[in-house]
Amino acid sequence: MQAEKIEKAILVGVDLGRRADINFNDSLEELKSLTEAAGGEVMATLVQARERINNTTYIGSGKLQELKHLAAELQPDLIIFDRELSPVQLRNLEEELDFKVIDRTRLILDIFSQRARSNEGKLQVELALLEYRLPRLTGKGAGMSRLGAGIGTRGAGEQKLELDRRHIRKRIQEVKKKLDKVQSTRNLQREKRQRAGIKVVSLVGYTNAGKSSLFNTICRTGHRSGMEQVEADHRLFQTLDTTIRKVYLPSRREILLTDTVGFIQN
Ligand SMILES: Nc1nc2c(ncn2[C@@H]2O[C@H](COP(=O)(O)OP(=O)(O)OP(=O)(O)O)[C@@H](O)[C@H]2O)c(=O)[nH]1
Ligand SMILES: [Mg+2]
Structure with a gap:
C-alpha cells in the first residue's frame, strides 16, 4: 500500500x-x-x-x-x-x-x-x-x-x-448516478435496522485518535471470536471505509458498532 x-x-x-x-x-x-x-x-x-x-x-x-x-x-x-x-x-x-x-x-x-x-x-x-x-x-x-x-x-x-x-463532466454524472444507487441501497438497510429497533453506535473523532483500536477492542470482548480486525495504524486516515459490526452489550442486548473516517482540523 x-x-x-x-x-x-x-x-x-x-x-x-x-x-x-x-x-x-x-x-x-x-x-x-x-x-x-x-x-x-x-x-x-x-x-x-x-x-x-x-x-x-x-x-x-x-x-x-x-x-x-x-x-x-x-x-x-x-x-x-x-x-x-x-x-x-x-x-x-x-x-x-x-x-x-x-x-x-x-x-x-x-x-x-x-x-x-x-x-x-x-x-x-x-x-x-x-x-x-x-x-x-x-x-x-x-x-x-x-x-x-x-x-x-x-x-x-x-x-x-x-x-x-x-x-x-460526463464521468461526474455517471459517478453520481452510481453513488445514488449505492446510497439508496444503504438507506434501505438503515430503515430495516430502524424497524428492527437495533441501535447503531458510531466511533467518531480526529484522525489517528484511536477509533479503530477501540473498535477492535470492543469487538474482541463483545463479539464472537474469529472476526477480522480493522486496520489500526499511526498514519492519518488509515480508515477510510466505514466498518459496521454486530456487538453484544453485557446486558446481552445487540447493537451495531461502526468505525468511521476521522476528521482533521483544516
Ligand atoms: N498510547 C496509546 N496509543 C494508542 C491508543 N489507542 C490507539 N493508539 C495508537 O494510535 C494510533 C492510531 O490508532 P487508530 O486506532 O488507527 O486510530 P484511528 O482513530 O482509527 O485513526 P484513522 O483511522 O487513521 O483516522 C495507532 O498507532 C495505535 O496503536 C491508546 O489508548 N494509547
Ligand atoms: Mg481508523
Whole structure:
C-alpha cells in the first residue's frame, strides 16, 4: 500500500497570524503528517508571514523567488501548499516553479484514493477528484501525465488525464448516478435496522485518535471470536471505509458498532 518510492516534498505555508481561523503551527504540523500518510517525506518548510493570501501566487513575489532557489537546490519531487489553491494560483505557481505543485486538498484526496476499498468509497473519491480537477485543467502540472506517478497524480480517473472537460463532466454524472444507487441501497438497510429497533453506535473523532483500536477492542470482548480486525495504524486516515459490526452489550442486548473516517482540523 505504501508508495513505491518515498517522495520528497517542500511544504509552503502562509502565516496569517491572528487573522487566521486556525492555529498556523498546528496546520503545518498536520500538513506534515498528511504528507507522510501519503507516502512522502518533508525536506524543508517555507513560511511567510503575510496580512493576506496573494490572489495570483499565494505567497508574495519575493518569497516565490526564495522558493524557486530552495527548490533548485533541494530538487524536491513536489511542492505542497498548506491550503487549497485556486485554479489561477495553481497555474501560476506551476509555471513559475516548474516542479510538481499540489495543495492540501489534492494531498488529502490522494491519501483517500490510496486507502479507499469499498465500492462506495472509491466512487466518492473519484467524484471528489473529478470535481477538483475540472476547473484546474491547464494542459500541464497537477492535471497532466508528464508528472508520472506519485503523490498528487494517483487515483481514480488518473489514467484518463487527457480527457477534456466534457468527458470529465460526463464521468461526474455517471459517478453520481452510481453513488445514488449505492446510497439508496444503504438507506434501505438503515430503515430495516430502524424497524428492527437495533441501535447503531458510531466511533467518531480526529484522525489517528484511536477509533479503530477501540473498535477492535470492543469487538474482541463483545463479539464472537474469529472476526477480522480493522486496520489500526499511526498514519492519518488509515480508515477510510466505514466498518459496521454486530456487538453484544453485557446486558446481552445487540447493537451495531461502526468505525468511521476521522476528521482533521483544516
Ligand atoms: N498510547 C496509546 N496509543 C494508542 C491508543 N489507542 C490507539 N493508539 C495508537 O494510535 C494510533 C492510531 O490508532 P487508530 O486506532 O488507527 O486510530 P484511528 O482513530 O482509527 O485513526 P484513522 O483511522 O487513521 O483516522 C495507532 O498507532 C495505535 O496503536 C491508546 O489508548 N494509547
Ligand atoms: Mg481508523
